[in-house]
Amino acid sequence: ISEREDILESAQYFMGVALLAARRSRDPSTQVGACIVNEEKKIVGVGYNGMPNGCGDDSLPWRRSGDNPVETKYFYVCHAELNAIMNKNSADLKGCTIYVTLFPCNECSKLLIQAGIKNVIYLSDKYHKLDNVIASKKMLDLTCDSPTEPVEKNVVR
Numbered sequence: 335i336s337e338r339e340d341i342l343e344s345a346q347y348f349m350g351v352a353l354l355a356a357r358r359s360r361d362p363s364t365q366v367g368a369c370i371v372n373e374e375k376k377i378v379g380v381g382y383n384g385m386p387n388g389c390g391d392d393s394l395p396w397r398r399s400g401d402n403p404v405e406t407k408y409f410y411v412c413h414a415e416l417n418a419i420m421n422k423n424s425a426d427l428k429g430c431t432i433y434v435t436l437f438p439c440n441e442c443s444k445l446l447i448q449a450g451i452k453n454v455i456y457l458s459d460k461y462h463k464l465d466n467v468i469a470s471k472k473m474l475d476l477t478c479d480s481p482t483e484p485v486e487k488n489v490v491r
């Protein structure tokens with residue numbers, strides 16, 4: 335029997351899990367998935383962006399803009415990274431790697447850092463010009479073991 339040559343590399347596999355999680359998101363504009371992996375390369379938490387538990391899928395707004403910010407999604411939505419941390423099935427996340435389909439915002443980076451996550455591998459960096467993402471990168475550069483890395487898009491999709 336000949337050896338298979340198209341086996342997924344582990345980074346592609348974990349980003350694939352993050353992409354699958356993102357498909358659960360009800361956000362009409364940006365769906366984000368996150369997959370946290372420990373040092374033994376085991377998945378310990380998965381999440382996607384969504385409204386808080388118990389708030390009901392249609393009770394809060396999904397719109398991006400409006401005269402009243404209370405009528406936009408931003409005050410309500412739980413980010414994928416927060417949900418991946420909250421869904422963790424392991425006591426602690428020290429030394430873990432997170433695979434995330436969108437570069438984490440500053441608030442998520444603070445959570446990742448405080449949880450002990452040491453590597454961030456991402457797919458899209460579409461908000462790289464925003465101040466919150468610039469600040470996020472500064473914090474991750476100071477705390478991560480290796481520089482935050484993009485995954486080759488064409489290999490994952």
Ligand SMILES: O=c1ccn([C@H]2C[C@H](O)[C@@H](COP(=O)(O)O)O2)c(=O)[nH]1
Nearest residue numbers: 361363364366383413414438439442
């Ligand atoms: O670190 C992050 C940053 C953003 N998200 C989520 C939050 C929102 O649901 C979308 C962003 O919506 P836009 O319409 O593109 O502004 O992404 C996240 O989960 N993690």
Ligand SMILES: [Zn+2]
Nearest residue numbers: 413438439442
């Ligand atoms: Zn965030």
